[in-house]
Amino acid sequence: MSDEHTASTIEPDPDEGTTAVLQEIIEAFDCTSGTLHRRDGDELTLVASVDIPEAVRSRIGRIPIGKGMAGLAAERAEPVDVCNLQTDDSGVAEEGARATGMEGSLAAPIFGADDRVEGTIGVAKPERYEFRPDEREQLMAVGRRLLDHDDA
Numbered sequence: 001m002s003d004e005h006t007a008s009t010i011e012p013d014p015d016e017g018t019t020a021v022l023q024e025i026i027e028a029f030d031c032t033s034g035t036l037h038r039r040d041g042d043e044l045t046l047v048a049s050v051d052i053p054e055a056v057r058s059r060i061g062r063i064p065i066g067k068g069m070a071g072l073a074a075e076r077a078e079p080v081d082v083c084n085l086q087t088d089d090s091g092v093a094e095e096g097a098r099a100t101g102m103e104g105s106l107a108a109p110i111f112g113a114d115d116r117v118e119g120t121i122g123v124a125k126p127e128r129y130e131f132r133p134d135e136r137e138q139l140m141a142v143g144r145r146l147l148d149h150d151d152a
Helices: 016-028 054-060 068-076 095-100 133-145
Strands: 033-040 043-050 062-064 080-082 105-111 117-124
Touching: 016 033, 016 043, 016 117, 016 133, 033 068, 043 054, 043 068, 043 117, 054 095, 062 068, 068 080, 068 105, 068 117, 105 133, 117 133
Parallel strands: none
Antiparallel strands: 033 043, 033 117, 043 062, 080 105, 105 117
C-alpha cells in the first residue's frame, strides 16, 4: 500500500484518491470490497467504498456509533469481524449487510494522534473467512497510516 495519501483527518468527502487508496488496501487483504468512514460526533460518515451496492451505500452513509460492524468497531475501539455475513446471527452485522453478497468481513477503528477513534475501515471477501489476529492488527495499522499525526 502506498503511504502517499495522508491527512490530518479522514477526508470529509469521497474523491478518487481516497477510493484508490481504499482499493489498494482491499487488494492487500485479498478482499473484493471495503468501506472507509470518518467520525462525526456520535456517527460515522461514509467517505469511500469499493464494490458496495448502492442500496447498501445508502444505508451505511451515516452509521450511529455502536451499530453494525463499523459502529461497533468504533465503540469498542477494536476490530470486529464476522466469518460469514450471510449466516451471522450474532447481532454484530446489520441485516442490510447481507445485501453486499459478502461473507468474511472485518472492520477496524482508525485512531487519531490523541488515541481518539477518528473513523473505521472495513474489508470483505465473497467467501466465508475467519480473519486471523495478525490480519486484524494489520488493518488497524493501515488505518493509523491513513492519518498524518504530525500537527506541523
